[in-house]
Amino acid sequence: MSVQEIPKELESHLKPPLLFGSGRGRVLTIFIMVLLFALPMLAWGMGNQFYLDFSSRIVCLAIAAVSLNLILGYGGLVSFGHAAFVGIGAYAVGIPAYHGYESAWLHFPLAMFAAALFALVTGAISLRTKGVYFIMITMAFAQMAYYFFLSLEEYGGDDGMTLWDRSDFGFIDISNKLTFFMLAYVLLAVCICLTFKIVHSRFGMVLRGCNSNEARMKALGYNTYAYRLTAYVISGAMCGLAGALIGNLQDFVTTDTMTWTRSGELMFMVILGGAGSLFGPVLGAIVFLLLEEILSAYTIHWHLPFGAFLIFCVLFVKGGMNGLVTRDWITGSKQGEK
Amino acid sequence: MSKTLLKVESLKKTFGGVVATDDVSFDVQLNEIHAVIGPNGAGKTTLITQLFGEQLPDAGSVFFQGENITRLATNKRSAKGLARSFQITSVFFDFSVLDNVALAVQAHKGHSFKFWQAATTEIELRQAAMDALHKVKLDKRASMKASELSHGERRQLEIAMALATNPVFLLLDEPMAGMGAEESASMFGLLKSLKEQRAILLVEHDMDVVFGLADRISVLVYGRLIATGTPDEIRRNPQVREAYLGEE
């Protein structure tokens, strides 16, 4: 087979996208991702377990935020029910474990599948609505899931259920906190890479096009509903994975992980970090949890300054944390990665 | 023998008390540029949205190549070879100019449930998009963001995107509005060359363009078609002169 010849005038228009972007922010982004891995290891090496657990929480919630970012940031779909997928993922670990099925190879696929199925059914209905109605209906479905699990007396009801053993992977033991952290980090990296591939593919272009101008997408011949629903299902599955991790991390499965305020927190992480940017949700999760941790050490009324900070960021920091990281501080121009 | 591509029968559409489309019937032949003219608010844009399925008529039918498409979804009409441009520029402002057109090309190159290869590296898409940009003379702006284009250039992009879907039937809603004289002239030549093996329904306010390009003209006033005919017939029509061309 002959190699396809590239016409000269096209050469400059065939640039492959870069994982860490092409702007000044790439070094800083890589640095932060390395720190997110190295610092907890260092803390653990110095005998401080707390920071390892704390970092695991950041990483797990970052996966959930990355999944939400796919539909919220890139797809423009403001889903206010993402915590439901986290909860479903967690119960996909808790319920089989309760019945004596400990294998992670059951838990994790089940978590993703169940969350995807929930996304398919609720998305099929929600995506028929727009704007505020979409926000409300996704939240309503999440509340239904919440009350469903709350009513399961067998599985602890509102007391939740203790996970006596973490999911069993066979070749690795995630009841070891360090192993758990490394697994979570690897899965986060995989989710980021997958998102990277997806948003630059044909499918991703369609998803972003629907966000930018849905009427035009329809006029061009796209069945926008089908593409959005697919993105919703992918996002749900990814978030179910985060849920399975979070259940294991807490050694406890409860409906607290799926209240509507949790959905709000995930949205905050995405928007705070920079919706529609690849690493934004990770930065959002880091800043969100760090602030929560620091402020709550000073005062029990930490929600107040926290809320004020979030409002400030949303109003004044364009592009969120990712906007700050990728900003060219010398010329002042922003080099987003779109 | 000419072939009828589009046939509209007794189309009706009202918004509350406003009759936007009032018993409209006409047809468009292959290789024809059929202009629709009329004063502001006559219902020209509303007519296009009904032909393209973005709004559904209250009554009447639309046939495309003999098939009743009155209630067909917009994206399916596009698949059958219809395309439209918008009076108010409707593009992806946060995308590059080339990405805008490539997304239009992609819509008609199989399904887009492809999750792996970066779309910006697909030569097939980029080449076809570049060709469409050449046609409207916008190739020099390919890597600019659509939001950075001048008003006239946005209008050219609008047309390039409609062309990139490789349509049989083009619905153009005031394509020249806001273009400079030079851009306008080149668009004139482009539209003229496009009608071969196609048909165009052209809504336009510039009478020089309309009378210079159109094979037939339909005149719409308050939602009602008061005349359809060749440019000469329309020019001589007393009703049209009174209702619309009178002031000229």
Ligand SMILES: Nc1ncnc2c1ncn2[C@@H]1O[C@H](COP(=O)(O)OP(=O)(O)OP(=O)(O)O)[C@@H](O)[C@H]1O
């Ligand atoms: N969605 C709508 N709801 C209510 N009224 C509408 C709607 N769309 C159009 N109309 C009314 O229908 C009539 C026809 O509007 P339309 O936009 O089709 O006119 P037009 O011929 O395209 O005008 P122009 O030359 O200004 O573009 C107008 O009176 C307008 O106010």
Ligand SMILES: [Mg+2]
């Ligand atoms: Mg109009």
